[in-house]
Amino acid sequence: MEPVNLILLGPPGVGKSTQAALLARRYPLAILSTGNMLRAEVEAETELGLAAKAAMDSGQLVGDDVIVAMVRKCLEELAPSQGFLLDGFPRTTAQAAALDAMLHDLGQPLSVVVQPLLEREEVVRRMASRRLCRRCSTPTSVSPEAPVETCRSCGGELIQRPDDRPEVIRKRMEIYEQQTSPLAAYYQEAELLAPVNAQGDQTEVFERIVTAIEMYRLPHRLPAARSIAVNRINRYNR
Ligand code: AMP
Numbered sequence: 001m002e003p004v005n006l007i008l009l010g011p012p013g014v015g016k017s018t019q020a021a022l023l024a025r026r027y028p029l030a031i032l033s034t035g036n037m038l039r040a041e042v043e044a045e046t047e048l049g050l051a052a053k054a055a056m057d058s059g060q061l062v063g064d065d066v067i068v069a070m071v072r073k074c075l076e077e078l079a080p081s082q083g084f085l086l087d088g089f090p091r092t093t094a095q096a097a098a099l100d101a102m103l104h105d106l107g108q109p110l111s112v113v114v115q116p117l118l119e120r121e122e123v124v125r126r127m128a129s130r131r132l133c134r135r136c137s138t139p140t141s142v143s144p145e146a147p148v149e150t151c152r153s154c155g156g157e158l159i160q161r162p163d164d165r166p167e168v169i170r171k172r173m174e175i176y177e178q179q180t181s182p183l184a185a186y187y188q189e190a191e192l193l194a195p196v197n198a199q200g201d202q203t204e205v206f207e208r209i210v211t212a213i214e215m216y217r218l219p220h221r222l223p224a225a226r227s228i229a230v231n232r233i234n235r236y237n238r
Pocket of ligand 1: 012038060063090095
């Protein structure tokens with residue numbers, strides 16, 4: 001089977017990183033999270049990190065050129081048999097076009113663009129209750145009823161991202177609507193978009209995503225099977 005090359009396209013807080021970690025256990029793929037890469041640069045106080053910090057803390061996007069160069073380097077380093085999962089990239093049409101060109105050069109077509117869908121209020125609620133492990137970046141949800149102090153994965157310290165504060169959350173949602181949500185139409189046009197209902201617990205959502213991925217991995221030379229699969233996914237998600 002060909003490697004699975006995925007994009008998770010959705011607003012911040014929809015559960016992309018949680019699902020990415022689960023998917024990496026099911027498929028041999030590398031998770032490329034531009035947000036995690038940038039946070040590592042900020043933490044290490046590199047030139048790139050220092051330049052990106054202000055934009056990140058205020059919920060703005062970092063410049064396309066910087067991001068595209070970062071992703072290109074990671075993709076070039078992957079073994080040809082290894083798939084990838086892009087989390088948080090592309091976020092603008094310029095990035096999507098640059099990605100198309102990169103993947104064409106590398107001979108690595110996208111398998112599917114999974115779009116987890118969730119009500120806006122639930123997205124905002126999830127973001128406000130999110131904490132990240134300072135050491136391994138695993139996300140955890142906290143609430144007064146379920147207080148958690150350390151990372152379940154590695155025992156590391158949990159921190160709230162500076163951009164998960166309410167005023168910044170609002171800005172990030174606005175930027176998502178303006179700059180990133182048009183990418184759904186872009187990938188729909190390319191017949192790669194698989195919308196998935198992201199309501200429910202993470203295992204349920206994971207199973208829906210796996211179903212969508214498997215449907216899209218059907219051979220391209222079977223267009224009828226593919227269109228049945230797409231209809232089935234759409235019905236399943238209603
Ligand atoms: P995330 O963890 O994906 O929510 O990303 C955190 C922040 O990093 C975003 O709010 C942006 O400031 C920046 N960032 C991450 N990915 C990108 C991207 N593809 N393009 C521009 N900025 C990005």
